[in-house]
Amino acid sequence: MLLTPAFFDRSAVDVAHQLIGVQFDLGGCGGMIVETEAYEPDDPASHSFRGPTPRNGVMFGLPAHLYVYRSYGIHWCANIVCRPGSAVLIRALEPLRGLEAMAARRGHADPHLLCAGPGRVCQALGIHLEHNGCAVLAPPFALEAPAMPVPVVVGRRVGISQAADLPWRFGLEGSPYVSRRFTGRHGIANPP
Secondary structure: OOOHHHHHHOOOOHHHOOOOOEEEEEOOOOEEEEEEEEOOOOOOOOOOOOOOOOHHHHHHOOOEEEEEEEEEEEEEEEEEEOOOOOEEEEEEEEEEEEEHHHHHHHOOOOOOOOOOHHHHHHHHHHHHHHOOOEEEOOOOOEEEEOOOOOOEEEOOOOOOOOOOOOOOEEEEEEOOOOOOOOOOOOOEEEEO
């Protein structure tokens, strides 16, 4: 099933949950999304919290577009815009297509480490600042929803200092491809 812009024109928390299991490709490389994090406009950890800027302007634009930024001046990170000021960070993929090209970009062939983390996802897929503002529902991107719902676990977001206690990190239950294991008592989430 192909996704539509309406799928993304919702709460980032709902979208982040339902992106687990979605196939995400760029130019023939990609795989299944196994980990996401949600960021809402009233969230102090979100880049949109203080309003629009030249850097985060894409977050206030149309849903289903990519917001790309550099984290700590080192790694590119890719977020899919939802409602204005909200987005979903793609934290990890299970690599399934274009493994040789992804391994060459990463300089690493271990499939468990190719796309385990938002910086690794972008490096493996070749996502850079030039993709900022691109529609993810048009070539060279391709997204396809799974035929059946997949089991999703919920946890706290990682790598942030504010609002880290919010259970807005989602993952494919039992996946060895997530960037960090899910721990605690949040458990399995029901579909929103």
